[in-house]
Amino acid sequence: MRKLFFSILLALLALTAPAQSGTASLGGRVVDENGPIEGVTVVAIHQGTNAQFYATTGRGGWWQMPDVLPGGPYTLRIHYFSYKPLTVRGLYTYAGQSTVIDADLEAGTSYVHTDEAATSLRVGPELGGGTVPVSPLGFDLVSQRIYTPVVFDVRQEASLYGTALQWTAPTGSSRFHGTAYGFYGLANASPSSVTPGFTGGLNLATPLGSQDFQLFGGAQYDHYGLSAAGRFDARLGAENRIDISGGRIVDATGSQAWAGGDWFASLIDGKASNRAQALWTSVPTQRQLLVADDFTFTAGPQRVLAGIQFAHQNFLALDSTANRFDVYVQDMIRLGQRITLQAGLRFAFPFAFSPRVSLYYDLLGNSRVVLRMGTAVYGKHGEGTIWKNLAAVDFGLPLDFKLTVEGIYGQAWRRAFYISSRNVLDSHYALTARLERPLANRVWALASYTRSDGSMTDRVMAGFSYKALYFTRFATTISALYDGCSYVDELSPASLSWDHAIEARLSQDLGFLIGGRDHIFQLTAYVHSDFKANTQFLFGLRYTL
Numbered sequence: 001m002r003k004l005f006f007s008i009l010l011a012l013l014a015l016t017a018p019a020q021s022g023t024a025s026l027g028g029r030v031v032d033e034n035g036p037i038e039g040v041t042v043v044a045i046h047q048g049t050n051a052q053f054y055a056t057t058g059r060g061g062w063w064q065m066p067d068v069l070p071g072g073p074y075t076l077r078i079h080y081f082s083y084k085p086l087t088v089r090g091l092y093t094y095a096g097q098s099t100v101i102d103a104d105l106e107a108g109t110s111y112v113h114t115d116e117a118a119t120s121l122r123v124g125p126e127l128g129g130g131t132v133p134v135s136p137l138g139f140d141l142v143s144q145r146i147y148t149p150v151v152f153d154v155r156q157e158a159s160l161y162g163t164a165l166q167w168t169a170p171t172g173s174s175r176f177h178g179t180a181y182g183f184y185g186l187a188n189a190s191p192s193s194v195t196p197g198f199t200g201g202l203n204l205a206t207p208l209g210s211q212d213f214q215l216f217g218g219a220q221y222d223h224y225g226l227s228a229a230g231r232f233d234a235r236l237g238a239e240n241r242i243d244i245s246g247g248r249i250v251d252a253t254g255s256q257a258w259a260g261g262d263w264f265a266s267l268i269d270g271k272a273s274n275r276a277q278a279l280w281t282s283v284p285t286q287r288q289l290l291v292a293d294d295f296t297f298t299a300g301p302q303r304v305l306a307g308i309q310f311a312h313q314n315f316l317a318l319d320s321t322a323n324r325f326d327v328y329v330q331d332m333i334r335l336g337q338r339i340t341l342q343a344g345l346r347f348a349f350p351f352a353f354s355p356r357v358s359l360y361y362d363l364l365g366n367s368r369v370v371l372r373m374g375t376a377v378y379g380k381h382g383e384g385t386i387w388k389n390l391a392a393v394d395f396g397l398p399l400d401f402k403l404t405v406e407g408i409y410g411q412a413w414r415r416a417f418y419i420s421s422r423n424v425l426d427s428h429y430a431l432t433a434r435l436e437r438p439l440a441n442r443v444w445a446l447a448s449y450t451r452s453d454g455s456m457t458d459r460v461m462a463g464f465s466y467k468a469l470y471f472t473r474f475a476t477t478i479s480a481l482y483d484g485c486s487y488v489d490e491l492s493p494a495s496l497s498w499d500h501a502i503e504a505r506l507s508q509d510l511g512f513l514i515g516g517r518d519h520i521f522q523l524t525a526y527v528h529s530d531f532k533a534n535t536q537f538l539f540g541l542r543y544t545l
Helices: 005-015
Strands: 024-032 041-046 052-056 062-068 071-079 086-093 098-104 109-115 121-123 144-148 164-168 177-187 197-208 210-222 225-236 240-251 254-267 272-283 286-299 302-315 320-335 339-349 352-362 369-379 385-396 402-413 424-440 443-452 456-471 474-489 492-514 517-529 535-544
Touching: 024 041, 024 071, 024 086, 041 062, 052 062, 062 272, 062 286, 086 098, 086 109
Parallel strands: 024 098
Antiparallel strands: 024 062, 041 052, 041 071, 071 086, 098 109, 121 144, 144 164, 177 197, 177 535, 197 210, 210 225, 225 240, 240 254, 254 272, 272 286, 286 302, 302 320, 320 339, 339 352, 352 369, 369 385, 385 402, 402 424, 424 443, 443 456, 456 474, 474 492, 492 517, 517 535
């Protein structure tokens, strides 16, 4: 059976050395009826860990927090003398991306958006931990997995396709939390394409003595094998944070393992920060040891970053090794409240030259019409070069819907920075129209169509998720997703074939307050079918304390 897009995507991700990213950023501007305000205190509180991050607005009313924990939810509090404090709840941050909150203290209003030129496939706790809200299990050992088709951030080393994968391990918690689950599956296909038998897991998050020291640990067993992950977070005063994590994930792509740590230091009264990182990763095709150091300086609406990386790579399929040394610099500046411009340059030894430029433009200043575009070059001298371009428009619609029209165009060059038709080895495009409503007010919806000139020429997706809340701790969730794609048949290149799949989930939450703590039991039934000979049923129970 031909596998659908998710299987193809997983195979692609296996070819990219995944990078653990322990940092996201927050920033914005504070004004009143007279204009920007200097000296406003901004506090961001990560609800799960109770970690607090601070900033003060400077000239122009700008403030920035360059290194915060990815995820959330966050509660943001803005204080300034006689004004009533402004509170923004339910904020999420994403690895390698900047969440922006502009506030008007006189009106008591705030405006939130994410500055990102490239569209990313985000997987995080706000989507239940799975690839889509339909997922019956959720992958509790990864808090965020973000796939970026066009890489503009110079801190990220792009793959051979100009893509990147970032992920983060879950954090500990300011209170003890635990989850245990077990599912049993019935299927009428081979184990290589479905998940028959038993799947079980256990996850714990807890403070260690003081809330400044927190631990997460988890494990899951299924027919692929045993996966496990752990993370230790230490906050050493307001200026330093240390994250140490490691684990092994086993799925359809094979085994992926990592071990590493990050040290974050706040400098110059919060105007600058430094991140030192050491990370070892192993995927089916290669192993890598990465050591890096990034220095970030903020001045009003501008954030300048400079860094160095050293990587030792072992290519298992080729039985060879290589060393790479990279230096990079990047400048991101907000030109008013509507435009964000980012330009960077990454240079590697042996010779690799990667300039990247991206633009975010909120045409109306209210997120109703947003233009995202950028261009980037990746490659090595003598080994060819990839040039990729992105242009997209996001339209904000009633009822929280967002319509996105996006185009990606790329070329593979025989020689670096030599623009000629004779130099072009290959070119590809992808056009996407996507209508989506984020998971808010217990409703999620999606309809999308992609047309490309690759082996998979068309892809259609449509789905929804609805959660009915009867009482405070009793809820029913129903979800469904259709995924279909056409592809070029290798045996008959002139013809197209279609694959279809549908999955649906029904779950019931039963919550009880015992001893001042919530105890949630979730009963789940799940079905997946490809309309051919492969059908899978899962039944299970999840308990959360």
